[in-house]
Amino acid sequence: xxxxxxxxxxxxxxxxxxxxxxxxxxxxxxxxxxxxxxxxxxxxxxxxxxxxxxxxxxxxxxx
Amino acid sequence: xxxxxxxxxxxxxxxxxxxxxxxxxxxxxxxxxxxxxxxxxxxxxxxxxxxxxxxxxxxxxxxxxxxxxxxxxxxxxxxxxxxxxxxxxxxxxxxxxxxxxxxxxxxxxxxxxxxxxxxxxxxxxxxxxxxxxxxxxxxxxxxxxxxxxxxxxxxxxxxxxxxxxxxxxxxxxxxxxxxxxxxxxxxxxxxxxxxxxxxxxxxxxxxxxxxxxxxxxxxxxxxxxxxxxxxxxxxxxxxxxxxxxx
Amino acid sequence: xxxxxxxxxxxxxxxxxxxxxxxxxxxxxxxxxxxxxxxxxxxxxxxxxxxxxxxxxxxxxxxxxxxxxxxxxxxxxxxxxxxxxxxxxxxxxxxxxxxxxxxxxxxxxxxxxxxxxxxxxxxxxxxxxxxxxxxxxxxxxxxxxxxxxxxxxxxxxxxxxxxxxxxxxxxxxxxxxxxxxxxxxxxxxxxxxxxxxxxxxxxxxxxxxxxxxxxxxxxxxxxxxxxxxxxxxxxxxxxxxxxxxxxxxxxxxxxxxxxxxxxxxxxxxxxxxxxxxxxxxxxxxxxxxxxxxxxxxxxxxxxxxxxxxxxxxxxxxxxxxxxxxxxxxxx
Numbered sequence: 010x011x012x013x014x015x016x017x018x019x020x021x022x023x024x025x026x027x028x029x030x031x032x033x034x035x036x037x038x039x040x041x042x043x044x045x046x047x048x049x050x051x052x053x054x055x056x057x058x059x060x061x062x063x064x065x066x067x068x069x070x071x072x
Numbered sequence: 073x074x075x076x077x078x079x080x081x082x083x084x085x086x087x088x089x090x091x092x093x094x095x096x097x098x099x100x101x102x103x104x105x106x107x108x109x110x111x112x113x114x115x116x117x118x119x120x121x122x123x124x125x126x127x128x129x130x131x132x133x134x135x136x137x138x139x140x141x142x143x144x145x146x147x148x149x150x151x152x153x154x155x156x157x158x159x160x161x162x163x164x165x166x167x168x169x170x171x172x173x174x175x176x177x178x179x180x181x182x183x184x185x186x187x188x189x190x191x192x193x194x195x196x197x198x199x200x201x202x203x204x205x206x207x208x209x210x211x212x213x214x215x216x217x218x219x220x221x222x223x224x225x226x227x228x229x230x231x232x233x234x235x236x237x238x239x240x241x242x243x244x245x246x247x248x249x250x251x252x253x254x255x256x257x258x259x260x261x262x263x264x265x266x267x268x269x270x271x272x273x274x275x276x277x278x279x280x281x282x283x284x285x286x287x288x289x290x291x292x293x294x295x296x297x298x299x300x301x302x303x304x305x306x307x308x309x310x311x312x313x314x315x316x317x318x
Numbered sequence: 319x320x321x322x323x324x325x326x327x328x329x330x331x332x333x334x335x336x337x338x339x340x341x342x343x344x345x346x347x348x349x350x351x352x353x354x355x356x357x358x359x360x361x362x363x364x365x366x367x368x369x370x371x372x373x374x375x376x377x378x379x380x381x382x383x384x385x386x387x388x389x390x391x392x393x394x395x396x397x398x399x400x401x402x403x404x405x406x407x408x409x410x411x412x413x414x415x416x417x418x419x420x421x422x423x424x425x426x427x428x429x430x431x432x433x434x435x436x437x438x439x440x441x442x443x444x445x446x447x448x449x450x451x452x453x454x455x456x457x458x459x460x461x462x463x464x465x466x467x468x469x470x471x472x473x474x475x476x477x478x479x480x481x482x483x484x485x486x487x488x489x490x491x492x493x494x495x496x497x498x499x500x501x502x503x504x505x506x507x508x509x510x511x512x513x514x515x516x517x518x519x520x521x522x523x524x525x526x527x528x529x530x531x532x533x534x535x536x537x538x539x540x541x542x543x544x545x546x547x548x549x550x551x552x553x554x555x556x557x558x559x560x561x562x563x564x565x566x567x568x569x570x571x572x573x574x575x576x577x578x579x580x581x582x583x584x585x586x587x588x589x590x591x592x593x594x595x596x597x598x599x600x601x602x603x604x605x606x607x608x609x610x611x612x613x614x615x616x617x618x619x620x621x622x623x624x625x626x627x628x629x630x631x632x633x634x635x636x637x638x639x640x641x642x643x644x645x646x647x648x649x
Contacts, residue, residue: 027573029572031573044570119349121346121347123638125638126638130355137359168370176370178578191635226379226571232542233543241424243414246414251542290644
């Protein structure tokens with residue numbers, strides 16, 4: 010248990026520091042932060058993948 | 073409720089099936105309605121229709137899992153109080169878990185919404201399922217909002233002083249005061265989680281009750297779904313069989 | 319399962335509408351382990367969330383205090399304090415629920431719920447933000463005298479003093495700590511605002527505003543509204559792209575993703591004629607309530623509920639099922 014605070018405090022140092030001014034994308038009247046754009050883009054990609062990737066039943070993962 | 077003291081119950085597992093005179097009891101009637109609507113094999117089935125075969129179907133359970141993580145990390149934050157994450161690195165880590173589980177929650181929920189929309193999942197008396205889903209989404213946005221207000225940092229200051237204008241314009245600001253940290257924290261950790269969990273519970277029960285919506289008629293069979301085993305005459309209108317279970 | 323029986327289109331039978339109705343499934347079922355699926359999903363989510371938390375952590379920008387505001391922008395603080403005193407600040411002229419300024423409430427076609435619900439969080443800016451806190455200062459007879467002189471003067475004299483002060487303080491100098499305001503005919507207001515600024519810079523004003531009613535304060539309405547009346551908070555927000563006209567509602571401090579799901583709510587603040595309307599907030603709320611209702615009641619709305627069938631995305635989702643049907647292998 011002694012090592013837990015040390016481990017967690019190292020974890021919390023965070024590998025990618027996002028505490029700096031963000032970058033923004035301007036497209037007409039739309040202004041999006043790069044972070045939000047990545048999230049929204051990822052959602053579209055994941056949705057497309059979900060409906061396109063075959064869902065194997067037999068022999069595939071039991072889901 | 074009358075207690076028949078002349079004929080004692082033989083065993084605790086006797087019920088209204090053995091003693092028909094007890095069938096009118098509210099308890100017996102409630103139990104019967106619940107078990108009729110959702111017998112164990114429907115409440116927790118071990119099979120699904122063969123058309124449930126797409127990765128889009130896992131986004132409901134992913135959203136549910138994300139909600140579990142949101143609640144568990146929220147409970148962890150509440151153990152040490154609202155100031156903990158500002159002064160402790162462990163607290164900051166738990167706060168990070170809570171924040172990212174919220175992002176994952178909305179990520180998976182909205183993909184689930186898109187999937188259900190394109191499947192027109194409200195068909196066949198499943199409108200209540202759709203409506204409870206939408207209401208859960210809206211209440212979740214509110215729950216996240218009160219969470220952002222409870223951060224006790226610059227972001228919370230800005231959000232509260234801006235959001236007050238929108239809320240005040242509706243008159244709700246008279247009661248729902250976004251600059252009142254104590255009130256917003258209690259909405260966030262007590263009131264709204266209870267509502268979200270109740271709505272999500274109802275939503276899942278409705279899915280179990282009605283089943284996963286069947287597909288549209290195959291391309292080429294425009295409009296009318298033909299019920300397979302009945303060779304219905306051409307002149308008969310198609311039978312509407314919404315919500316029935318085999 | 320009742321077979322189709324010929325019935326005229328009477329009150330028992332309904333026309334089949336493919337966007338509302340569906341023929342229930344009587345075909346094959348396959349084993350599907352829901353509990354296992356849930357547990358796998360939970361593990362996946364825990365791994366993803368933990369990974370994100372370890373890699374990115376979370377933001378925690380320190381809050382602005384009256385102390386930090388008055389230290390960083392003493393001129394802005396003094397100007398704001400002067401407008402609280404003369405009743406021209408944003409909070410003083412807000413209307414319900416803080417005070418009853420005529421014509422300040424937002425409305426649509428004359429309907430104003432804001433006015434209807436009235437004043438529930440009363441704030442008297444001159445007293446709450448300036449005069450009452452100064453009254454708590456011990457051992458400052460000069461400050462008490464200035465406050466007395468101000469409060470006993472007629473309203474027209476008070477207005478003349480504050481107007482003159484606001485003109486002068488715009489050219490004030492705070493480069494050496496204390497606020498130095500050019501001379502002018504502003505009577506006791508110079509002492510009032512000057513001592514309030516010192517009180518703010520000491521941190522005493524933060525405490526006075528929070529605990530004005532009780533020791534255990536959890537309601538930050540008063541200090542927050544005061545801070546928001548100045549430009550310091552808004553300038554910090556603008557720098558972080560959090561302003562309303564920057565789609566700020568969706569954003570987070572730093573480079574973190576924010577509340578992307580608020581995109582539609584914030585979009586309306588960017589478009590005419592809402593973006594220049596005095597009733598913008600109420601208009602956007604009303605619009606969003608209508609759109610939310612449309613989304614919830616989609617199953618009842620012809621046309622909109624047909625979009626899934628028209629766009630045919632379902633053909634991708636159920637393509638295995640349609641293949642099975644075509645091959646005749648599904649029952």
